[in-house]
Amino acid sequence: MKVKHISKSTGTIYDIDLEKLTCTCPHYLYRLAKSGGMCKHIQEELLKFEKLIPKALEFIETNENGVDAVEFVELFGEEILQVLKQRGEVYEKLGRLYKL
Numbered sequence: 001m002k003v004k005h006i007s008k009s010t011g012t013i014y015d016i017d018l019e020k021l022t023c024t025c026p027h028y029l030y031r032l033a034k035s036g037g038m039c040k041h042i043q044e045e046l047l048k049f050e051k052l053i054p055k056a057l058e059f060i061e062t063n064e065n066g067v068d069a070v071e072f073v074e075l076f077g078e079e080i081l082q083v084l085k086q087r088g089e090v091y092e093k094l095g096r097l098y099k100l
Contacts, residue, residue, distance in 0.1 A: 001079055005041045016045050018079075049083060056080050057089060057099060066096035 005014045005023070015024045021042055022028065028039040038046075056076045060067050069092055073081055081097070084090040090097050 001082055003045055003079060005045055007041065014041050016042055018042075018045060018049070049080065052076055052080055053084065056084065060090060060097050060099045066093070066098045069095050069097050072097055 001018045003016050003018060005016050006012070007014065007025070012025075016022070021038055022033070023039050023041045025039055025041055028037075028042070031037070032039055056072070059072065059075070069081070081090070085092070088100060090099055092098075
């Protein structure tokens with residue numbers, strides 16, 4: 001899954017692949033890529049996901065009839081939904097999301 005990350009210090013936009021754990025920032029490309037390290041941009045994006053996932057799951061759990069998928073994406077983003085689906089934690093049926 002790919003995300004755009006805006007550097008807090010420079011405002012530069014970097015492309016991050018959260019599955020491959022790669023970033024287009026110079027620090028990653030010229031130093032960390034060879035060693036398999038993670039730059040601060042990758043770490044920040046992973047942390048964002050990890051903090052949002054429990055909140056997203058709780059949002060789905062609160063309604064026995066599931067929640068509207070469009071509303072969920074507006075609140076949490078498409079990337080979170082895809083992560084939850086890939087992990088097998090939620091499923092979608094007729095435009096509604098349910099927790100497994």
